Amino acid sequence: xxxxxxxxxxxxxxxxxxxxxxxxxxxxxxxxxxxxxxxxxxxxxxxxxxxxxxxxxxxxxxxxxxxxxxxxxxxxxxxxxxxxxxxxxxxxxxxxxxxxxxxxxxxxxxxxxxxxxxxxxxxxxxxxxxxxxxxxxxxxxxxxxxxxxxxxxxxxxxxxxxxxxxxxxxxxxxxxxxxxxxxxxxxxxxxxxxxxxxxxxxxxxxxxxxxxxxxxxxxxxxxxxxxxxxxxxxxxxxxxxxxxxxxxxxxxxxxxxxxxxxxxxxxxxxxxxxxxxxxxxxxxxxxxxxxxxxxxxxxxxxxxxxxxxxxxxxxxxxxxxxxxxxxxxxxxxxxxxxxxxxxxxxxxxxxxxxxxxxxxxxxxxxxxxxxxxxxxxxxxxxxxxxxxxxxxxxxxxxxxxxxxxxxxxxxxxxxxxxxxxxxxxxxxxxxxxxxxxxxxxxxxxxxxxxxxxxxxxxxxxxxxxxxxxxxxxxxxxxxxxxxxxxxxxxxxxxxxxxxxxxxxxxxxxxxx
Amino acid sequence: xxxxxxxxxxxxxxxxxxxxxxxxxxxxxxxxxxxxxxxxxxxxxxxxxxxxxxxxxxxxxxxxxxxxxxxxxxxxxxxxxxxxxxxxxxxxxxxxxxxxxxxxxxxxxxxxxxxxxxxxxxxxxxxxxxxxxxxxxxxxxxxxxxxxxxxxxxxxxxxxxxxxxxxxxxxxxxxxxxxxxxxxxxxxxxxxxxxxxxxxxxxxxxxxxxxxxxxxxxxxxxxxxxxxxxx
Numbered sequence: 001x002x003x004x005x006x007x008x009x010x011x012x013x014x015x016x017x018x019x020x021x022x023x024x025x026x027x028x029x030x031x032x033x034x035x036x037x038x039x040x041x042x043x044x045x046x047x048x049x050x051x052x053x054x055x056x057x058x059x060x061x062x063x064x065x066x067x068x069x070x071x072x073x074x075x076x077x078x079x080x081x082x083x084x085x086x087x088x089x090x091x092x093x094x095x096x097x098x099x100x101x102x103x104x105x106x107x108x109x110x111x112x113x114x115x116x117x118x119x120x121x122x123x124x125x126x127x128x129x130x131x132x133x134x135x136x137x138x139x140x141x142x143x144x145x146x147x148x149x150x151x152x153x154x155x156x157x158x159x160x161x162x163x164x165x166x167x168x169x170x171x172x173x174x175x176x177x178x179x180x181x182x183x184x185x186x187x188x189x190x191x192x193x194x195x196x197x198x199x200x201x202x203x204x205x206x207x208x209x210x211x212x213x214x215x216x217x218x219x220x221x222x223x224x225x226x227x228x229x230x231x232x233x234x235x236x237x238x239x240x241x242x243x244x245x246x247x248x249x250x251x252x253x254x255x256x257x258x259x260x261x262x263x264x265x266x267x268x269x270x271x272x273x274x275x276x277x278x279x280x281x282x283x284x285x286x287x288x289x290x291x292x293x294x295x296x297x298x299x300x301x302x303x304x305x306x307x308x309x310x311x312x313x314x315x316x317x318x319x320x321x322x323x324x325x326x327x328x329x330x331x332x333x334x335x336x337x338x339x340x341x342x343x344x345x346x347x348x349x350x351x352x353x354x355x356x357x358x359x360x361x362x363x364x365x366x367x368x369x370x371x372x373x374x375x376x377x378x379x380x381x382x383x384x385x386x387x388x389x390x391x392x393x394x395x396x397x398x399x400x401x402x403x404x405x406x407x408x409x410x411x412x413x414x415x416x417x418x419x420x421x422x423x424x425x426x427x428x429x430x431x432x433x434x435x436x437x438x439x440x441x442x443x444x445x446x447x448x449x450x451x452x453x454x455x456x457x458x459x460x461x462x463x464x465x466x467x468x469x470x471x472x473x474x475x476x477x478x479x480x481x482x483x484x485x486x487x488x489x490x491x492x493x494x495x496x497x498x499x500x501x502x503x504x505x506x507x508x509x510x511x512x
Numbered sequence: 513x514x515x516x517x518x519x520x521x522x523x524x525x526x527x528x529x530x531x532x533x534x535x536x537x538x539x540x541x542x543x544x545x546x547x548x549x550x551x552x553x554x555x556x557x558x559x560x561x562x563x564x565x566x567x568x569x570x571x572x573x574x575x576x577x578x579x580x581x582x583x584x585x586x587x588x589x590x591x592x593x594x595x596x597x598x599x600x601x602x603x604x605x606x607x608x609x610x611x612x613x614x615x616x617x618x619x620x621x622x623x624x625x626x627x628x629x630x631x632x633x634x635x636x637x638x639x640x641x642x643x644x645x646x647x648x649x650x651x652x653x654x655x656x657x658x659x660x661x662x663x664x665x666x667x668x669x670x671x672x673x674x675x676x677x678x679x680x681x682x683x684x685x686x687x688x689x690x691x692x693x694x695x696x697x698x699x700x701x702x703x704x705x706x707x708x709x710x711x712x713x714x715x716x717x718x719x720x721x722x723x724x725x726x727x728x729x730x731x732x733x734x735x736x737x738x739x740x741x742x743x
Binding site: 054179346349350351352353354355358359360361362363365366369370371374375376377378379380381388389390391394395396425426427428429431432435455461463464472485487489492493494509510511512 | 527553576585595612624641644647665705707713714740
């Protein structure tokens, strides 16, 4: 990546692509220009000058301060693009001198031939993924990381974005190149110039011993690089970390809509990074920096991994609307671990359902519509409480270990294909959540008259009571009910209960 | 032009195979017959409906409390999930009782249960599920919920989406809300509850189902359905 601060800025503000832009280090008119866009360079704005000099050269110059959070996110995005094509990639040490603003990655291209057809295909795929995450990188493939970096520097000002040096051709590739591409330190570069050595070929014509005697040990790495004989350890497999995007807002935001506008861009960038790695959004951690130094941190639950930014945005909007930030927001940070979209093994004997990706997206959309904790697979709760129910993650028909179809026999688990015993004409119960309060007149503990928002009138038939008690050891969860099945004179058949803990009558369900 | 050599043995085997497969094989140029309706599992009702609820259609079941609407829905859920299909239940009043559905035979792990806050969100949820595909039954329970926000255009749109799928779109309500948009409408009403005397026990609920709208067949038929309390 030839110019990381500029690329990081362009990644967040793509509308600046055709404009003269200078990224400066610090604030104010004396801030030093770190990097300039091609349009600014055409107007004579140069890195190293001050912002005021840049504006003097180009009146329309857009001066943006370098923001470490954006640069860090761009660096991580570049690494994500690389890890999308190879399992091994790591950042190279920063460049010096004219290459100080470049960001380089070393990517292991060993064994990628079957995946991409050739090394050219690999380089093209990597450049394409970098472009997808908003970073127009150049890619060079060579026998060593040092030679590849030099080859990439050669691509900096050209139209080509990829370069592949055939195995064994490293030395012949380097021979005609100027020596400063090898990155010698200033003292060595001056000494080489004093000796009249301009190209790599000039250097290699001098015997190594003679060079060592005159220039010292510092010339040895340069010689090894020039000969293409550098031996390097392969890049390491990086430790997996969260995917983070952070943005400092130019002005404080105290409403949800503009905040969502900023978040949309951040989520889109995160989605591209996750997609490069074959992952999708998992639970999000949203952190808002507030005016006055405060911080609002919240976790946004996502029912199933998805890459649908509109759905994620809707979930965040629900969270922000239910609990707005208490103060003006100055910065936004979004982080997610990323999770793989589940694969699914189709059953030969069962009808196919939706694909896992579609199902994940649908469940996430439903969660956005219905709210967190209101979408899933229903389950019978492991309790004697009559109104107990549970909600589990919907897995499109995957059997649970406690299903009736699974029988435990000692230490063995036997899977029976028997369906739940059907009761096609079973009378269903319809729950009332929360239970409906009722005024009941009773005789000898048995209800004889009911008045409520649902059922009213004399009790025509009554069965019960059935007593249920539990959790007596807990002050908050204990329950004790006397249940009655009651038909009132208006025709309804309801499940009436007397709650001994509150000493009140309630209707917790009716038959329907 | 020479014709390829004939293989009498292979032809004979093919003829036998076609004969064994019988009606499952159709000639390519003939239109496929419409998918059979999905049985509810309640014999009397299925007989009245001509086999069950039609697929790709909006079916409405309306009735007051204790009229057997939920029992009909649970029977359909049970039948659908037992065949290995997925079902979605969109439950605005939050009235779905997993224990009761499980007793009726529903494989709960094949049910996607969504509890939207209002009827409009319920219709949007149903739309998402129908567009995703792969669900054989999409039920929307609006019984007892506020339905004034349900626009006829939303139902028409939902019906149009359902028409392109193999799913039964079932709308449960206290009173009919789909009107002419529904392809099939059944009104249910309670008849009587039977309690045993000694010991006191609710044994069964008898309800009446009236077919009030049917785009493809006769209407105004009435059947009685007995719903028994499961042991």
